[in-house]
Amino acid sequence: MPIITWNDSYSVKVKEMDDQHKKLIDLINQLHDAMKVGKGKEVVGNVLNVMTDYTRRHFASEENLMRIHGYSGYEEQKKAHDHMVTQVVDMKTKFENGSVHSQQVISFLKDWLIRHIQGMDQKYGSYFNSKGVE
Numbered sequence: 001m002p003i004i005t006w007n008d009s010y011s012v013k014v015k016e017m018d019d020q021h022k023k024l025i026d027l028i029n030q031l032h033d034a035m036k037v038g039k040g041k042e043v044v045g046n047v048l049n050v051m052t053d054y055t056r057r058h059f060a061s062e063e064n065l066m067r068i069h070g071y072s073g074y075e076e077q078k079k080a081h082d083h084m085v086t087q088v089v090d091m092k093t094k095f096e097n098g099s100v101h102s103q104q105v106i107s108f109l110k111d112w113l114i115r116h117i118q119g120m121d122q123k124y125g126s127y128f129n130s131k132g133v134e
Contacts, residue, residue: 003032004110010117013125014065014133020058021117027051028109031102040102048092051109056085062121069131071124080120084112 004025011018027047034043059081066074091108094100128134 002029003106004028004114010114011125012117012121014128017058017062017065017121020054020061021113021121023054024051024058024113027054028106028113031106031109035102035106040106044095044102044105045092048088048095048105052085052088052092055088059085062124065128065133066124069128069133071127073120073123077120077124080116084116087112 006022031047034040091105
């Protein structure tokens with residue numbers, strides 16, 4: 001059973017962003033699945049690498065959409081995105097030096113992603129929809 005199951009409460013009503021959020025959820029679920037069979041420590045580094053790369057691409061897509069359409073929350077989003085990337089890189093370093101374990105990593109990723117989607121990201125959905133972005 002996945003740790004996060006996509007549902008409509010996560011939708012920002014912009015298909016491209018929803019699809020990218022689903023991919024981030026899938027990465028977290030991959031880590032969770034590995035942990036359930038005792039392989040969390042073996043895969044967490046790779047998941048964090050993929051998560052960092054994919055998150056950067058996702059954030060760039062969101063930020064580009066915000067700039068194109070003049071979204072007023074751009075600066076706040078950009079700051080949150082930059083902070084998240086820093087936190088993921090820091091979490092990876094801590095994992096590699098043994099100061100955090102895979103359960104702490106997955107809890108951090110899950111909590112941050114859900115809070116960010118349901119908080120900041122859902123604010124832009126209706127704005128982009130009003131600009132013809134669906």
